[in-house]
Amino acid sequence: MAPTIVGQDLTVVLEALQAAVAPGAFTADPDALAARAVDASFIPPDGDPIALVAPRTTDEVSAVMRLAHSRGIPVVPQGGLTGLAGGASAVAGAILLDLSRMTTISRIDTDDHVAVAQPGVITEHLANAAAEHGLFYPPDPASWSTSTIGGNVATNAGGMRCVKYGVTRDWVRTLQVVLADGTVIHTRPGTVKAVAGLDLTSLFVGSEGTLGIVTEVTVALLPAPGPSRGVSAGFPSVATALRAANAIMAGPHRPSTLELLDAVVVEAVCRLEPGAGLPAGAGAWLFAVTDALVGADDDLAEFARVARAHGASSVEVADDEADVARLLAARRLLNPAMREYRGASLNEDVCVPRSQLPAVLAAIEELSREIGLPIGTGGHVGDGNLHPVVAYDPARPEELAVARTAHHRIMALAVEHGGTVSGEHGIGTEKLGALPMELTPRVRDLQVALKGVLDPKGICNPGKKL
Ligand SMILES: Cc1cc2nc3c(=O)[nH]c(=O)nc-3n(C[C@H](O)[C@H](O)[C@H](O)COP(=O)(O)OP(=O)(O)OC[C@H]3O[C@@H](n4cnc5c(N)ncnc54)[C@H](O)[C@@H]3O)c2cc1C
Structure with missing residues (x-):
């Protein structure tokens, strides 16, 4: 579909857009647009964008949004394009706002x-920069070497360490946000506590x-944890x-990662x-990791004891970071x-209360038998994800x-449980059809009203999303 902006002169719009950003930060080249039109969901976009801008400053982002707002042009913000729900994919007639060149870490405050x-900023780069100061940024989406901190905030990304440290939201102190009309706001002070007004930070995350x-992210850090060590157990x-x-999870030895793979x-x-190190032939595999600075030996002993007490067929200790990795x-x-198994796959991402995992996993096994296709499940079981x-x-x-x-x-x-x-x-475009399963019409209306x-x-x- 050719790009259109109803009732407007495309040339005039593109000239104004080019003038809003620094030289070299604008292109309308079709190949460049096509290269950034789709995220890792590979869901085809619903039409062609009109331009790609890649600003380096908040002022440029603000100028782009002022222009888009005054002319009613859609804007699709993009980070690393690793999203799995179509959230960063192009929409017809849109400006693609590539934020991946805004890569400055302005402060690590010890x-x-x-x-x-x-x-x-690539999430792993942020974590490494913190580590150089003996500090630790806990969220670790598996995509962290290619996804951006802005994208992680916009999707509230999780990862394997959530069971101990929570999701991205739990680490965001404050955000600088350019609103739709170009206004620049800070959602709250960067203090540990701040309860004045409503919690806009959480709304944007x-x-x-x-x-x-999102044009600037302030995240909380922790002192660096201990080395990761774990217990790998096969079960019937x-x-x-x-x-x-x-x-x-019921005990006092909190794992930093608790992962399960089914048979x-x-x-x-x-x-x-x-040679991957999994217990071949097991009915399930559980991996419990600790990163405790103090008491890690006790954690490992307890994970191994619990595994044996629940009938584990094999229990091995991964005694250093290389083994865990x-x-x-x-x-x-x-x-x-x-x-x-069959050349292609569809990946789900549901989350249920932990107590519901046995029922949901049994129902998924039953579903696989019913449809005659293999369904394999892995999960962050400590989170019910x-x-x-x-x-x-x-x-x-x-x-x-x-x-x-x-x-x-x-x-x-998942919703039934x-x-x-x-x-x-996230929802992006991929899961829009599933929203009515989970959200009542009233709740959806409220969300649309908030966006308005x-x-x-x-x-x-x-x-997208709503
Ligand atoms: C191999 C692989 C592993 C993954 N593992 C995980 C995982 O463990 N946990 C997990 O949660 N996800 C995971 N993901 C999904 C994905 O990496 C995350 O959703 C990630 O947070 C997206 O970041 P991004 O920079 O690539 O954002 P993009 O894909 O570019 O964008 C994602 C969404 O955020 C919006 N956005 C991006 N930047 C901004 C901004 N600055 N301001 C406003 N909106 C913005 C976009 O419009 C879009 O809706 C994985 C993906 C892959 C491909």
């Missing part, structure tokens, strides 16, 4: 334990670019592994990477390993249709 960064553009079944996981995934990973790498083979992956043959459209139905039924299952259709990846206050012309990432 007294107040905060870092201040522009939104395009996870808003997927639909409420405004998912049910026994989940009982062990619950017993660990389908263990088998797939062992086939793909026989090797096993986490095996855990991250969930998607590539599942694709090996599951990634069931449905394998299908891309050469057989009827299998894709069945996989899509299964995808939908897994989300419905008090959970959510997305624990980490912040973005009355509806230019911020329209057609």
